[in-house]
Amino acid sequence: MCLAIPAKVVELRGGEAALVDLGGVRKEISLALVDGVQEGDYVIVHVGYALQKVDSGEAERTLALFAQAGVA
């Protein structure tokens, strides 16, 4: 049950609903499980619910780690 995708919140809609975008595809999902989500944030979406915000700083650090592994 792990399939989840990172998507960008493009519109906050009433009642914990939000419109997210992944590569130009948009779907309405629920933010009921995560607080403090703003438009522009990225969230992990699973079965129609956001599970967690994606920390962009950590994402960059992780990618840098990958690149480092190749060099070291």
Next chain:
Amino acid sequence: MSGVRKGYVRPLDLKRGVVDMSHGSGGRAMAQLVDELFLAAFDNAWLREMNDQARVPMPAGRLVIATDSHVVSPLFFPGGDIGCLSVHGTVNDVAMAGAKPLYLTAGFILEEGYPLADLKRIVDSMAAAARDAGVPIVTGDTKVVEQGKGDGVFINTTGVGVVFEGVDVSGANARPGDAILVSGPMGDHGVAIMSLRENLTFETTIASDTAALHGLVEALVTAVPGVRTLRDPTRGGLATTLNEIARQSGVGMTLRESAIPVRPEVAAACEFLGLDPLYVANEGKLVAIVASGDAPAALAALRGHPLGREAAIVGEVVADANHFVQMETGFGGRRMVDWLAGEQLPRIC
């Protein structure tokens, strides 16, 4: 003044009317439906004869016959509808024999209660598709089933054509060393349909790629008469089509994932739905297998045609007793591209 009075026949109410059982009964009501709806739209010399069949001259060369039944749901989708789909589908099946399509038939199974306005949209769409393709619908049939026993409209089309001179195309002709090409991006049609069911919306709408490919085929066989295999990857997608050909020809295949064109939004929609674009249906694309020396000419011929601008060479045929289709992933590893197991269900896992 006496004489037989001519009855007043009210025209079909194409705005608010619905299909009812009398439209399939063979009587006056059916004749009126055929006349005011089908004949009016498809209009040609054969239909005007008003026979139950069409008489056509026997063409010279090798005859091709193909048939397709269309049960797509929903009936209307971005980029098309069941009407034009039924024309394109059969035109393409004939064309994939390396043939020029000449005539079409159209059989309708209508559900009682289906709105005539929608039926007219479908029929007009079919007529336009046939006209644009230059392939007339010369005969047809209409039946009506009780409400609940159909999905609105089912259409069967049969096509007849002639193989181009000097061409021998078959799924059994692929040989090790041959090049595998596709005429454009994969997965558009299936995603357009699925997205309607799953309430996905798109920034730029993903439309079905439904199209008549016989012009593209003609361009290709003119440049490369030695084309080995042609097939359109419909249900089950590219993966299924290639596995079919591999089995028929007794060969294996190796693909390069990074060479297979997929629109970014189709890829993203597949992520959302847990689908693999290689297994998603196409209705306006073809797969071509040619001898490796012919690959550049084949690619140029496809790209020179409006429906093949994004054509690409995606892999080659290899010797393999197991008939596996394998792929070098964009990631650098290798995997099999197996037959589709059952219906492709959106994955949650």
Next chain:
Amino acid sequence: MKYVDEFRDGELARGIAARIAAEADPARTYHFMEFCGGHTHAISRYGVKDLLPANVVMVHGPGCPVCVLPVGRIDMAIELALKEKAILATYADTMRVPASGGLSLMKAKAKGADIRMVYSASDALRLARENPGREVVFLAIGFETTTPPTALVVREAAATGVGNFSVFANHVLTPSAIAHILESPEVRDLGTVVIDGFVGPAHVSTVIGSQPYDYFAEEYRKPVVIAGFEPLDVMQAILMLVRQVNEGRYEVENEFTRAVTPAGNEKAKALVASVFELRRAFEWRGLGAVPYSALRLKEEWAAFDAERRFDMPERRVPDPKACECGAILRGVKKPTDCKVFGTVCTPETPIGSCMVSSEGACAAHYTYGRYRDAAPAGATA
């Protein structure tokens, strides 16, 4: 696609692969178990095996909630639909799992059971609202990732007075499964299954956090690296595991820092805790009864618990003799060790659940990797 494409980059993959090859000690073999079915699928789909040296071996664990769902529970679900004439709402993944009597949810549907596929738990609740005269039961499966949405809809059903909705709860817990594997005789005493470390699940961990794994690292002295969902994440996690083993460390490390924190999603955890409680024991397919490994609805939500709302006799169904799913789920056997793999048992005609779910070890190997089983003569030119 941002946060997706960058994590699938082939160039970076080669770099990490080279690093793993350089740092893996040629004098030994490393066995790592990936627990999450999504990881099993990613490893197969991207061909990660080809980028690993021969002495780094991945063992597939029981991280596929469809695979561990016992046949008896599916029989119970089918019975609900057929006997009680309930609308059974289910995720698509369960549709083809073979149950008793040659049935599956899909086949039962063809026989007239009203079974509907839903993408989300909220779709199941909507079905209940749209069909007030019918009972609607949601077949809730999944690990900790999927449990919070179920908790939400139960609360919503109560809050909005939807009286015809209930949940057939089959939610299971990750740490219990890991403990069970580590406690199994093959791992602990016999040493027939060697596991040097774990690749921790991606999305389960976004909910439960990295903290729960501390216990395993300490108690069993096995390193755990929580990995993100993409193939680069998995490769990086493998590199981190190799390093831990080489350095004799057994810590919990987090590779998926962009979505996993030590505490995880507190809000989601609290929601789950308010609706669910632990079952004393629950049968896992292939593992037998595992203590404190699954959830059921608390007493206050009894009206929404299908098992209390309907008469649902417990069905225990043993696996077919030839089926090796149990051993495969524990990592004791490989798919190719099973006699019926690829012959009688295929994705089209699955015998066991490892073959049904696309994350199951058998399905993954069959669909993506069985070309590796061919004799060298069958290899590509």
